[in-house]
Amino acid sequence: xxxxxxxxxxxxxxxxxxLLVQHPPVITLGVRGSxxxxxxxxxxxxxxxxxxxxxxxxxxxxxxxxxxxxxGYPIIDLRPDRCDVHRYVRDLEEVMIRVCADxxxxxxxxxxxxxxxxxxxxxxxIGVRISRWITSHGFAFNVSTKLDGFQLIVPCGIxxxxxxxxxxxxxxxxxxxEVEERIIHRFAEVFDM
Numbered sequence: 001x002x003x004x005x006x007x008x009x010x011x012x013x014x015x016x017x018x019l020l021v022q023h024p025p026v027i028t029l030g031v032r033g034s035x036x037x038x039x040x041x042x043x044x045x046x047x048x049x050x051x052x053x054x055x056x057x058x059x060x061x062x063x064x065x066x067x068x069x070x071x072g073y074p075i076i077d078l079r080p081d082r083c084d085v086h087r088y089v090r091d092l093e094e095v096m097i098r099v100c101a102d103x104x105x106x107x108x109x110x111x112x113x114x115x116x117x118x119x120x121x122x123x124x125x126i127g128v129r130i131s132r133w134i135t136s137h138g139f140a141f142n143v144s145t146k147l148d149g150f151q152l153i154v155p156c157g158i159x160x161x162x163x164x165x166x167x168x169x170x171x172x173x174x175x176x177x178e179v180e181e182r183i184i185h186r187f188a189e190v191f192d193m
Contacts, residue, residue: 005075006136016076018187020180023065025149027053030060030127038062038154046152058137060114060127061157068144068165070180076191078133089114089126091190092139096124098186099141099179105169113158116141121164125156143167143179 008014027039027046038061039046039053046053065071072095078088093109096116100107100123107116107123116124124141142165150163167174187193 002073002075002136006131006134009075009077010132010134014075016193017074018184019073019075020183021071021073022067022069022176023071025049025051025064025066027051027062027064027153028056028058028127029053029062030056030058032059032061032157036062038157039152040154041152049152051149051152056127056137058127058129060125062153063125063127063140063155064149064153065140066145066149068142068146068167068176070141070143070176070183072138072141072183072187074135074138074187074191076135076193078130078135083133085128085130088130088135089128092126092128093124094190095183095186096139096141098190099182100166100169102182102186103166103170103174105166113156113161115156117161118164118169121162122155122158123164123166123169141166141179141183143174143176 093116097107110117114126115122126139127137129136144167145165
């Protein structure tokens with residue numbers, strides 16, 4: 001579906017889009033993680049938990065997706081004035097940083113590492129693909145994600161850092177729909193759309 005939407009955007013048949021989804025438990029591999037060396041669980045352990053592994057063609061390494069995690073797939077044309085991959089990644093980070101602030105959580109960046117961090121723990125991961133300035137794939141933001149899924153992998157290939165969620169940090173149950181609305185609002189704000 002994402003590929004056909006990218007093709008439609010490239011042809012000018014559809015406007016810029018932001019898809020927000022939740023995936024069933026799955027491990028995805030980016031181009032840097034295609035060797036599967038950062039998957040710590042055996043094929044049998046994954047099968048027992050009903051977790052599939054998929055190569056994606058996006059940037060980045062390995063990550064886990066599951067219920068309670070909002071995955072955003074922006075399908076936007078960065079032309080003419082946003083043709084800067086680093087700026088695009090920083091803007092995606094900024095969206096998640098502002099969403100965290102909406103819930104009273106101070107998030108930030110770590111030099112040399114993509115994503116959004118609360119101290120030494122990642123709350124938002126980024127893995128993008130940009131082809132002829134049309135974007136696909138995007139970001140994963142942990143709202144109420146069961147964090148034990150990340151124990152099956154070395155998240156994003158970073159062994160010495162942890163993973164957290166917005167619910168863990170706020171200590172309260174959050175509505176996915178409410179957080180999605182905050183993501184939409186902050187995305188529109190950061191990308192001036």
